[in-house]
Amino acid sequence: MLGSARIAGQREHKGEIVAKAEWKAIISKTDSATIRAKLGDPERRTNKRARRYLLTRLLQCGLCGEYLVSRPRADGERRYVCASGPGFSGCGHVFVTADPVEAWVLDACFYRLDSPEFVAAIAGAADDPESERWQQEADDADAQLQELAAAYAAREIGMPEWRTARVPIEQRRTHARKQLAKATRTTVLDGFVGNGGALRAGWDSLDLTRQNAIVAAIVDHVTVAPGRRGYNRFDESRLRPFWRL
Numbered sequence: 001m002l003g004s005a006r007i008a009g010q011r012e013h014k015g016e017i018v019a020k021a022e023w024k025a026i027i028s029k030t031d032s033a034t035i036r037a038k039l040g041d042p043e044r045r046t047n048k049r050a051r052r053y054l055l056t057r058l059l060q061c062g063l064c065g066e067y068l069v070s071r072p073r074a075d076g077e078r079r080y081v082c083a084s085g086p087g088f089s090g091c092g093h094v095f096v097t098a099d100p101v102e103a104w105v106l107d108a109c110f111y112r113l114d115s116p117e118f119v120a121a122i123a124g125a126a127d128d129p130e131s132e133r134w135q136q137e138a139d140d141a142d143a144q145l146q147e148l149a150a151a152y153a154a155r156e157i158g159m160p161e162w163r164t165a166r167v168p169i170e171q172r173r174t175h176a177r178k179q180l181a182k183a184t185r186t187t188v189l190d191g192f193v194g195n196g197g198a199l200r201a202g203w204d205s206l207d208l209t210r211q212n213a214i215v216a217a218i219v220d221h222v223t224v225a226p227g228r229r230g231y232n233r234f235d236e237s238r239l240r241p242f243w244r245l
Contacts, residue, residue: 003039008032052208054102055080058216062225062238066090070098080224096224100234106203108241109218113189113196118218118243134176141173188213220244 005012009025010032027035059068061082066089068080077097084092112118145166152162188210192199203211225238 003036005032005036053078053080053098054208054211054215055098055105055222056212058105058212058219058221059096059101060221060223061090061094062223062240063093064091068094068096068224071095094224094226096227096238097234101222101224101239104234104236104239105215105219105222105241109215110196110200112218112243113192113199114194119194137176138173141169141176144169145173188217218244 001007006021006023007026008029008031009021009023010029011019011021053070055068056070057067059080060066061068064082066082068090069083069088070078071081071083072078078099079095079097080101081095082090082092084090148157148162148165148169151157152159157165192214199214206214220242222242223240225240227238228235
């Protein structure tokens, strides 16, 4: 009823608005469009049990390059699909069942954590000049803010001056911290590099946000190629991981 165009004084045919109606609207067209978009969003949770999708923003279509989105089948089976249609720019030709692809990527990440190449790469990343640069930028901004506060406390400047000077410094500090987070995102792997077994043992105790961050620190993305016609089993040859380090 809420999604009906009738209550906004409009006529619709097969879900599409086709004309203005003769009757008066109960709600505005804007409110109606907002409600229809919300109720029609495939990502909207409509059940009482949340579905978990580990690889959000990590799977890419092997045909068009768009990120796959979570979209379960009618029977509830979790899937990632290259979505097309209103609100999506994918080709709509690639999909994969969530459980096996998540298990495959997770096993690959555990293996990667224990590889000598990854351990060496992490060690090199710790001395990255780019990280040092952004850390220094953030530290300098913190020092400036402390000097500014001291000047205000000593009544060398007034409140308007303090506020005016504070804004650009805080913006610079925020930017530096964001760049630092990008450059040192592997900090979520502390204690697990070279020790994938420990991560595997405690994996289920981590919340989904932490799990996703750990996987994203190891793999940049995984491309998913189209499935083979008539092949109804999980096909790992469709997957190609691109590692961060």
